[in-house]
Amino acid sequence: MPRPRSLTPARIATATLAVIDRDGLPALTMRTVARELGMATMSLYRYVADRDELEALVVDHVLAEVDTSQPAGEWREQVAELLGRLRDVVRAHPGTVPLLVRHRHSAPSSTRWIEAMLTALTAAGFRGADRVVAQRTLVSFLLGALESEYHGPLAGAGTAAMAGLSTADYPILAQTAAAAARIPPDEEFRRGLEIVLRGLVPGGGEVL
């Protein structure tokens, strides 16, 4: 056949990630990625259908970096390790956080990580709907924590404003906001994960 392809999905994803890492998510543009690749803008469309597909490509690329080998240890340690690995990889490319939320469902690379998570949960004794709920609860917590951290700094002014609220109208909040700013993200995540893991009991159990 004619002219061979000059770009691979991996090369496109790498260039896209370079743009995001260097200039931030708002700089992600069909034009900037094409320039990063040394091509004309429209050439990119020979490889991706539209911007959404480009975003999905970079998300898949990032998720592919996650080590999905089964961790050792007790099941809670395994789960914590797998969540930590994913979190570390994503935090190395903060600009991809909003993209991850939108496109993780269409990322083939996520399947290995999910399988490893489910393997740990299965070994713990989770079955059927319990296993699904356990998995999704852990993922919701992880995504929420990543997004909170991503959007938090922009509104550091917000937390500061809360600390300055009248202690009369919001006695507890004003007092808590000050303490909140002193907890490092890693510690906050670790302790939050401990809470979720402590609540996960194979075989279920009602609390309400």
Place this chain on the structure above:
Amino acid sequence: MPRPRSLTPARIATATLAVIDRDGLPALTMRTVARELGMATMSLYRYVADRDELEALVVDHVLAEVDTSQPAGEWREQVAELLGRLRDVVRAHPGTVPLLVRHRHSAPSSTRWIEAMLTALTAAGFRGADRVVAQRTLVSFLLGALESEYHGPLAGAGTAAMAGLSTADYPILAQTAAAAARIPPDEEFRRGLEIVLRGLVPGGGEVL
């Protein structure tokens, strides 16, 4: 002084929300909101500095709808009730989910809800950093759950694709994906919240 203002923040927020509810978040545009208000596009800029401020306005408006009166019952019931109220209000306007994540920090209306949450946690015995972590873990879970539900349906094809994966490479995933589609969002949220609440123990405690 001269000409009085003809628009209130509430009226602007209502019009914006109407656009989002009727035509979806992508339809949210300075032009569409101005048209909804019966004004010229640029007139809107007499009331908001830019699009971001308009988005913050609608988020604050939605959060103001949440009943923040202190719920009755044991502290876990109170927390579940407060999370449920917020979730119900946001789910009534699904298009605002991404906006909520980005702008909740600059929403004055959120303070009353936070104060109510912290009140329940304080009554339970949480103090200092423990209280901060408890609060943030609950919020991260809630936001993650809302976002997952919001972005999930778009990629229903994704879950379907997982169910069709080779049971050889991904034995547990393929089996789990089928069960996953049968759990209603409300049940998933309720059971997930039960997990988190079960893990919340005042006074701390290590698990790892």
Place this chain on the structure above:
DNA sequence: CCGCGTAGGCGTACAGCGTACATCTACGAG
């Protein structure tokens, strides 16, 4: 009652976005 200054309302314009379309061109197969 009048005009005057202020701020509301708006029309125009521009840069930047995603991308449809038509064209040119480099290549592998015959």
Place this chain on the structure above:
DNA sequence: CTCGTAGATGTACGCTGTACGCCTACGCGG
């Protein structure tokens, strides 16, 4: 060498957010 195909690209369009400047309606001091 030639030809068909698909890669590469230039141009163009509709849409976005918003800067700028003009016009005008209004409440107040005279």
